[in-house]
Amino acid sequence: MPLIEIQRVPGLPKDRAHVPVGTIFSEWLAEESLHAEVRINVNGRELQNDDELSFELKDDDRVIIFDQPKGGGLVGTLLNPLEHFNPIKFTQKVMNSLIKQPGIDTGQTKTSSNNSLKGQTNIARNGEARPDNFGQIRAYPDLIQESIFEYVNNNKLVTEWMNFGLGRYNVENVRYSESSIGALPEASYTVYNPGSNIAVINQGFQFDDVDGQDLPGPNQTEDNPAYSATANTVVSADLSGGQMAVKIVQQQSFDYFYDLPRPHGVTFVVNVSYGTPSGTVTTDVNITANLSDAQTSDDGSVTNPTHYYTFYFSNLSGEDAQGLPANTVINTTKFVLNDNEPLVQGPFFSPLEGEQLWLHFHAEQSGRVTASFSGSYWQVDEQNNAIAGTTTQFSGAISNATKGSDYRYLTLKLAPPYGKGRYAFQIYRTDNYEDYNVLKLDYAHIVTIRKNVTYPDDTIVRVTTKETENSSSVKERKYNALITRHVISYDPSAQKVDYTIRPSRKFSDVALFNWLVTGGQDESTIDIFGLYQIQSELDARDERLAYFDYTFDDEDVSLGQRIETICDAAGVSVYSDDGVLSFTLDSKRDKPVTVFNRSNTVETGYSLSYDMTLPGGYDGVEVQYRNPTTNKQAFIRYRIRNNQIELGQPTKAKKFEMMYIRDSFQADYRAQKECRRLLYSRMSMSLTALADGEWVNVGDMVQVPDTYDTNQQAGYIVSRNGNNFETSERINFSGSMFVVVTDALGNTTSRYAATQRADTDFGFIAAIPDIELNIYDGFDVQSPSRYVIATSEELDATQWLITEKKPPNAGGTTSLNLSEYSDLTYP
Structure with a gap:
């Protein structure tokens, strides 16, 4: 059967699972609780980012999963959403449908605080896409x-490394929660744009x-x-080379020593015999050693x-050990083993590999006193066993230079000479404990020093602050800033894309x-000129109508969904016109683009x-948006009351969730427009057009007379002589009549x-400019110019x-769905 092993924690045994032959590996993997940066080895070959995971497991397959960072680089972290992510996956295809209604659901289900509606904090988002921010957020x-x-100069300086997201940004108004970062004591920050060199991390x-272990003094024994x-x-028992091995029958009282982390300081008593000039001496000896x-x-x-x-014992010491002659024989009558480390804290084992050990202490001292400590550290293997020859001693002290009471802090940085690896350490106090001289080991870090680091695609920020000495609670990280994304643009006069990036909130640039x-689409697949014509029209009204401010944080959202979301903020619809991404603005129309009547439609599919x-x-x-002040x-x-629109809570609101709008003017305009649409667009129509239907697009306003309404008269032009038009249908005039011709x-x-x-009922007189008309002849012209005439x-x-x-x-026909158009819809 296939065997899957998971190495979750260095030094602990692997989890093992036998799975049935034919198991789909990706499905099995999805059910496991693993970190985002696993390493997977299948039959001796490590899988790469592009390898497929949905393969069937065969008999005798062996899979090893390392649920831990691999050595080297930032990829060796448990809290690192940068370097191990695959690029955002997009469905790179041209959209072929319109947004069905405003206020689309983008499917955002990820956890970026930028999109959160509640308490925003700085978090590590393992396994999720990096923030892709646009506009100003x-x-x-x-x-x-x-x-x-x-601890530096008795202050605790905390450093955070954070990622604003993909791309380059203008960063301003940096804050902690609502307070300016400059108002915090000894606070500083540095922003690193994509590609910038970061000297040291x-x-x-x-x-x-x-976690705050007390270090007792020798007087506490x-x-x-x-x-x-x-x-x-x-x-x-065997004594040689300064080491000793003692073998006994297994008994429960010695289980304690078998389970101890090693090396561990002990004393033991054995009975020995050795020869002297006066005869054989038999006695008990007490030896101090390390249980190795x-x-x-x-x-x-x-x-x-x-x-x-x-x-097995090493580092034998003590007065009895020094006095044993070479002919000493260890008798089999006695073995007493004592744990001699009640005052020693540790050993503590690092969770990951690193290059330095940072030990953080604090002392509660009154008067001019000193608290001293000593200890040792050593490199360990995957089973937490000490690697021979790597043990190193260290020592230090904390002193109070004042006569009064004070809390004193110290960070001791140890740089092992044996290079990068996992390390363990133990520590003990060397001077006596007093109520006025208390020493504690607060925390410890294993540290990797990363030099000359660059992030080619991301904007990184480093924030360093001084933590208060007696904080009353555990604080969440709430660092934030007002950022504006740099994007490309378009030069309408030259009709060329400007690939120089600069800050912009315009929906068209985004x-x-x-x-x-x-x-990664080609310029030929998008109507860039039409897009920026819409942008120009919105700018002429008010540039705020075209803002887009949002964070995409879900790699499962396709490129098409992104474009829909971006354009919806500006009231723009998206559709495919013969494979080209095209746009239309939901706004007042000057005139219809064409006429559909009985001459270019069929009866099938018509409804009203x-x-x-x-x-x-x-x-x-009700329009929900993001308040730019409170976020x-x-x-x-x-x-709507008595066919009038007023501010207030409706009984049944049509709701639009538009968190990609963070401007009240823009939100208010959209709300008014949607409210007017309820009032003035109550009719809908479906029709099936002949060949003419291929030339209209979503968002076009068209003229469609009601076939069964005698007040809306339509047909086609038979001939024209000056301002006299001959028509295919009889026209009944009543009151002031107007005509539209194609x-x-x-x-x-x-x-x-x-x-x-x-002279005839089949015609009208109108001062229409001298336009080219299509007059039906049955050969060259089979689609004549049409007219609609009515009040x-x-x-x-x-x-x-x-x-x-x-x-x-x-x-060859085209089905169209239409809604009633009214100029009154638009504020």
Whole structure:
């Protein structure tokens, strides 16, 4: 059966699992609780980022998963969302449908604090996409490693390394929560733009088992020894080369010593005999040593084996040890083993590899006193066993230079001469404890010194602050700044893309950047000129209508969804026009782009509906946006009373969640427009157009007379003589009539006053400019110019907005969905 092993913690045994043959590895992996930066080895080969994980496990397959950082570089971290992420995955295809309604759901389900509506904090977002911020936002950068601190001049300086996100930004108004970073004592920050060289990053990981341990003095030895075990029979003992091995029958009282982390300071008593000129001397000796190893064995019996412990001792010392002659024989009558380290703290084992040990102390002292300590550290292997020859001694002291009471702090930085690795250390106090001279080991870090680091795609920030000495609570990290993304733009006069990046909040610049740079699409696949025509139109009204301010933090959101979200902030719809990404602004139209009547539509698929009440039963609108001051959600609410729009809470609101808007003017404009749409757009239509349907697009306003409404008269032009037009249909004149005509290209004219001809009912008189018309002849022209004639009010009722255009049908027709158009919809 396939075997999967997981190495979760260095030094501890691997988790093992046998899985059925045919198991899909990716499905099995998804059920496990693993960190984001695992290493996977399959049958001796380590998988790379591009390797497929959805393979079937075969018999005799062996998979080893290292749920821990691998050596070297920032990839060796547990809290590092930068270097091990795959690039954001985009569905790089041209969209082929319109946003069905404003206020789209972008599917954002990730945890970036930039998008949070509640308490924003700085967090490490393992396994999630790096923030991709656009426009101007209040950003809470992601942590890229654990906090690291040191005591300098009796102050605790805390350093955070954080990532604002992909790209380059203008960074201003840096704060901690609501307070300026400059108001914090001894606070500083440095922003590193993409590609900048960072001279040094101290990357530290805290020892989990070090947390404010008291270091007792030698005068606190009432409990020595901490534990003792006695064996009355020794199986064998060997003394040579300054080391000793003692083998005894396994017994429960010695389990304590077998389980101790090693090396560990002990004393032991054995009975020895040695010869002297006056005869043989037999006596007990008490020896101080380090318990360096312990092993188990048995006598080899199959049915009822006898089990043994063998204890190995090094660094033998003490008066008795120094006086033993070379002919000493260890007798088998006595072995007493004592734990001699009740005052020694540790050993403590580093969670990961590193180059330095940082030990943090504090002393509570009154008067001119000193607290001294000593200890040792050594390198360990994966099983936490000491590596021979790596033990190093260290010592230090904390002193109070004042006569009064004070808290004194110290960070001792140790640089092992044996290079990068996992280390363990133990420590003890060398002077006496007093109530006025208390010494504690606060924390410890294993530290890697990273030099000349660059992040080519990310903006990094380092923040250093002085922590208060007696903080009343554990504080969350709340560093934030106002950032504005640098993006590309477009020069309309030269009609060329400007790839120089600069700060911008314009939706057009953001959309262009996402399509061309992030999505990697070609310029030929997007209507850039049309996009910036819309931007120019919005700028002419108010540039705030075209802002886009948001953080994309989900790699599962496709490129198409991004573009929809960006454009929706400006009230712009997106559609595909023959494979080219195109745009249309939801705004007031001057005239229809064409006319659809009986001559260029078919009966199949036609429908017309009307809401007698407000559509959907809504009596108002609620737009949710992000307040630029508080960075929390805010609301604009309008209600409809007696066909009038007023500010207030509606009973049933049509809701639009638009957190990518952080300007109240922009949100208010959208709310008013959607409220007016409820009032003035209650009709919807479906129709099937002939070939002319291929030339219109979503967002176009078209003229469609009601086939069954005699007040909306339509047909096609048979001939023209000056201002006299002959038509295919009889025209009934009633009151002031106006006419709209399509030219040879299908474009519509403006409205012109129309009067009755005296010589025929099949025509009208109108001072329409001399435009080219299509006159049906059955050969060269088969799609004649069309007209709609009615009163001004009736012509308004024939205006429709195309909301959906379906792909051409098999017969060459095109299905269109339309909604009632009214100038009153737009504030």
